Amino acid sequence: MSAIAPSASATSAQPRFPLDLTRRMVERLRSGTTDTAEHAMTEPASVFTDPVLHAREREVLFRHGAHVVGFEGELPLPNTYITKEVAGVPVLVTRDGDGVLHAFLNACAHRGAQVAEGCGDARRFTCPYHAWVFDGQGSLVGQPESWAFVDLDRSTLSLQPLPLASIHGLLVVGLSADVDPAAAFAPIADELEPYGYQHHEIVTTETYHLRCNWKISVDVNLEAYHVKFLHRDSLSHFVTNNAVHDTFGRHARWAFPTFADPTLFDAPETEWPEPAPMTLVHMFFPSCVILETPTSAQLLRIYPGASPGESTVEITEASLRPIASEAERDARRQGAGFTAKLLGGEDFPVAEQCQRGAEAGLERFVFGTVEPMVQHWHTQWREAVADS
Ligand code: FES
Ligand SMILES: [Fe+2]
Known part of the structure; x- marks a missing residue:
């Protein structure tokens, strides 16, 4: 997840x-x-x-x-985002319109360019290279000349999700699908509640x-x-x-x-x-x-x-x-x-x-x-x- x-x-x-x-x-x-x-x-x-x-x-x-990338307080409202470099890997964390947090590789599903930089408010992320557009849930919602890609199932062209956990507001990301950030932080999680x-x-x-x-x-x-x-x-x-x-x-x-x-x-x-x-x-x-x-x-x-x-x-x-x-x-x-x-x-x-x-x-x-x-x-x- x-x-x-x-x-x-x-x-x-x-x-x-x-x-x-x-x-x-x-x-x-x-x-x-x-x-x-x-x-x-x-x-x-x-x-x-x-x-x-x-x-x-x-x-x-x-x-x-599993790596701490920041604090939930960095994404205080729906439709906000942050980007981080984590051991050389570009990471995008979003809070979507429903307030749900997501983490993705900050790499466009077309050819890998970074779809976001910095942090701030955004409902959509537009890739600078060929202008594919993704929403805060990582779904592809815009694609110039989309007829050129009809051979591919559009649902497979989302941003690549990364494992994410919020440990009492501490954002922890895994850089591979097999990482379980919540399990990695389970031994110390209870201690972090007061901060x-x-x-x-x-x-x-x-x-x-x-x-x-x-x-x-x-x-x-x-x-x-x-x-x-x-x-x-x-x-x-x-x-x-x-x-x-x-x-x-x-x-x-x-x-x-x-x-x-x-x-x-x-x-x-x-x-x-x-x-x-x-x-x-x-x-x-x-x-x-x-x-x-x-x-x-x-x-x-x-x-x-x-x-x-x-x-x-x-x-x-x-x-x-x-x-x-x-x-x-x-x-x-x-x-x-x-x-x-x-x-x-x-x-x-x-x-x-x-x-x-x-x-x-x-x-x-x-x-x-x-x-x-x-x-x-x-x-x-x-x-x-x-x-x-
Ligand atoms: S690399 Fe993003 S649209 Fe082409
Ligand atoms: Fe010191």
Whole structure:
């Protein structure tokens, strides 16, 4: 199935972050400790440079994986659409006139040109090449000189559907018909209900082309061990490595305090700040990350490039709810600018350095007990690549 009915609105009275997770983070903050793994582990550095493995990952994890592409809030009304590049595949998501969501290959049924670009309102999509026209359900509804195609059953000339699921407003697409996005996200689906992805509005999206393997681009988002060193003049002023983490099948989440004064939590729980001063990081296997801050969500979609030493990162800054004023939009833009400075100016350059180390012949990468999320991700990656 590629089409899904409109989802119910999220309830708004829930705390931004799960209370049990906040309690655990407060304990870590008070004690000055962090969640840890049992043992250090290693990964051969060749996994970041091997072209055979790279081709296999693209096929197994990306072509046959399930990928977050955005938020239902990007298609708030009937007859709206978005387009996305997902690991090099052009994808079109529509909300048709009845409010039902669909995903398609953004490739014309005539000869493959892209029938839509950007996002917005549309009841019809007209291909730029020979002007075939499709509706929001992907059906061919216009075809110049249609007499030339009477040999073909018109119902076979629709846009090619892709599997799509809305996980509490998070849009997840499969790039092949055999992918079941709902099943892939079942282990973490219940956890996502409070976040209100149905109402998220996109502020801006930036694309980064990096000279490093896509796994290194993922890894930089999965530990706070580096914060007081790499980010000593920026993030380290308000982030501490008092992290807690949980796993949900291949997926995971971790959280750490931001701007958190332990005395804030001396009061009874009912008087704790809401939202709690923390950042929660959702990691959706294989390669999507959402940085959930008290006031925003930053979606990172990370994809392999043409070679093992290249990757693409799309960073989308989202408001948690529709933006009501220009002042609010400016505040969100500033948030996006800060993320761009941190990731683009500090994390990504060092990720490219790591790639150079791997390509120079380094034997292995090391993940310590203070990097449990990186360990979980690499363990899952290894199983996923081996299983298929
Ligand atoms: S490729 Fe779209 S109409 Fe020809
Ligand atoms: Fe970082």
